[in-house]
Amino acid sequence: MLNRRSVLAVVPLTLTAALGAAAGTARAAVPRAARAGSADAPADVPRSARFDLPWHDFAPPGTVLRHGAPEEVGLDPAPIRAALDQVAAWTEPDPTTGHPMYSGQVSLLVHDGVVVAQNAAGYALRYADQQGDLLPAAQWIPMRTDTIFDLASLSKLFTSIVAVREIQDGGLGLDDTVAGYLPEFATNGKAAITIRQLLTHTSGLPADPSPALWQYPDMPSRVKAILDTVPQNPPDTVYLYSDLNMLSLQLVLEHLTGKSLDTLVRERVTGPLGLRDTMYNPPASLKHRIAAEEYEVGPGEPQRGLVWGQVHDENAWAMGGVAGHAGVFSTVADIAVLSQAILNGGTYRGHRILSEESVRQMMTNYNQKYPGDSHGLGFELDQRWYMGRLDSAATAGHTGFTGTTIVVDPLSRSVALQFSNRVHPTRNWGSTNAARRAVADGLADAMAVRAPDGRRSWYSGITDASTATLTTTVTSRRGAVDVSWTAFVDTEQDCDLLVLESSTDGGATWQPVPMTATGTGAPTGAVASLSGGTRSWWRVTAQLGGSQLPPSGASLTIRWQYTTDPEYTGRGVDVTGVRIADARGTLLDGDRDPGAFIASGWTLTSR
Template identity: 70%
Template structure:
């Protein structure tokens, strides 16, 4: 049975994303597999997802294999908690149009009650790669794309007030809230309706409650993630088009992109393929029993399953098509849903005044807490409460999807952010960083709360020293540091050496420690005063307790004085003492 399920899942994936065996089409540029050659534009518009191996994509398969094994392990009970991180999961990874991982583990249906008592084995349903998930807040991306389509068509104005379309929305001081502020979560609206919408008697009263909300902050003053932004935007879209949101999504997104497994309110016949969710039977909850095949979010359920903030069901294969459409600049298989200009607006940070809360017109930007080592200022994505995650990295043209039914059987089993990051991290780690001119480089990719040192001794001849080297730095900005240090007492004490770097996006001026990075190699230079005797130089890479980048590479180390070259690291790599660094590493 499982073999047949796997075969059916493979067919479904092929149908959804257009996977074909063999080499890429001749019109598609070969994948680079490089992390240090960031793209600055969209992928070719003809790029179509197709099945491939990590090796065919120029990737190291080891990090991907390790991450998938870890995702599998998280579906098994943890000795400390007695339960798994999640009942089941599906991970899809793609790079330069090649789907290099499409992996399911665990169970779509597993538990008999909220306490986690398992169902009989013959009633449990294994997770499949074509399992349909409640996307939860990933639904906001669909609402946002519909809104941007209306902006593109001229039916909406980004700077117009919501009240100019829905005059009744102006109540309680909301008259100045704009369409842009809804899309970027800067409207000042509270996070959720209060009381929850399901406590109102009917759909008209629930709609009135949305429009009658009292704001929490003045518009434009604060970033506050809010479902009410998208519930309000839904009402605007339905007003200006005269059509319900599910029709707009079908006609404007899922239909043209042939996302056949993406919908609101899936039919009962699809239930065996849908990941089960929570048992809702506690105090203060609607008494729904096992939520399975209906939207989990109570407010979306109260809106009939079609809501601006939640309600979309889909598979990793279909969502991968949507992600590749964004990478392609708004088109897939000849069907354009957005112009390149408006895709760029979805990926442009409108929230520069709120550091750490980057947001385009719909997509979250630069969120390392779930984007992991794929994170950059350009990386876009979103998460969903039910356990869904999308990460789109335009700079490497990569997609990382990690879907789980983490709320089955209860929402109280904790965070799945480690699993979200693991998927993205594996794709970043699988890409190569190759030193200029093909020389070997020293690489350190240590984890959280770690330190790695690369040390070299030499004898100074009493003249001022010039130190030059090339470095690739991808760290958590500001938190993880890569200083160059010197010691003249045999390594007992160390002093920072100011370093000046040049290259794309290099930090200005002299830096005592490098941090951050732009996925580009930098040329570094430093000066040391004249001194006779033994000298040690070291590069010390340290990380804080959370979130590490792709890592650090150092090569081309040359130390010179007025008499010539004192040390050439490429010629004498054996002179280095490496702790946490490897020569020739990725």
């Protein structure tokens, strides 16, 4: 099972709130050069390309994917190009490790219904053995944009869609017990586990079957092993990501409908959406298009040799290649269609697979009692460790052990897909999370952030483990000093912080200044720092008095300091409309006098 790093949720937000909020209604886009500073950046940015004007409803149901340049939808192409160049470079051996991050990869980016980038690099087949010895070059198979990948745990989304469709149609109850459908499941203290808990990984079941299912002699004994599983925790007491949840759900769905899971997925998902390259157990005739995987020849493994064209996951293989947790093969193009159907509210090209309310359920956080493990009915939510700068409380996605990643961001109507065959030739070459984040970051950075009323803003988008300061000095006169400004904050919650500080001795020592922010999703009350964010601008105020002030006529220095931790930066921070005043009037109007600031790690955006 893939290592997972939990992060704090940005704000407690469900998709129902995100897609139904009255706040965040469309405002007119302000014609200005893109903040990223690229010479290729479009001069006029449409509302749909504004990162700071999130959508709060589904995309138009008639939205159908088409290919186009980033500029056609108002995006800056430079960050996208840089991201794709980076993930392509990771197919080459690293001088330190002697091997690449992955043998090959395919990425696809969608914004506002347009496929703005599609990229393939490296090789679908490259290695001769588990040690990484190369095949003869003539036998290498280059990666293609239509390469078919073993999706691994992305398969859970297909199982979940079928289950949610059954809930929608009244055949399955979300809060029904599993044992109500499968009485034999109640053994070993599992009688209270519900369908909801399977879908949200709060059932208490262990992560994987033990012994592994392939160690049982036949299918009946493997099914019995799933049913006889002993819980690791009482239900709804802990979040534990578990393949057994989806294996159990598979058994419920098959019992309920009298159909196999692959038939249900074909009838209810891939068929209506026209996903011709999405299937379980692909035929041998497609092997030349399938990304090769691991050599299973080690002790304790089934001796399968090179896994290529068969499901990689051993438990799914033991289930005949059709399993609730793994087994689906697909391309980035097909998964882009599925993703757009989700953004459209459950429909694509006139074929509805889910109602809008069912899509909201899939993307609403049912795990608020487990901070950092937000989960809908199938989709993971708010996981910055792979969603990168597209992350928000409403962003949905999933990863697969083989190297697959889906990120669906309804706030920007964007999709980032990054598929690799990271387990070819071995699963032991390390994490590909940097690549997962890179494509999401590239798409997020291509969107514009614009200060209200067309003002210029000071922007800091520093990298991990960095500090940026924006400093100005005024002359104190009499009484309290008020500081106000407008801020856009998109950072990792409680980790990457924007603080306000003051100094009365020319910067030798600094004192923190409490701030109060107002606006959509702003922190409540006075706070020492700002972090997180909801892709909206906040009005921020602060007041200095007492020991924070120098004698009348002396200098008062004020600075904004933005500091990041070692991982997962967001879009960064904007500061604009700075005004410093006392009872006698304005001491500094930052819009009129940008030269009054000393910037380190900050850039003044152009109009």
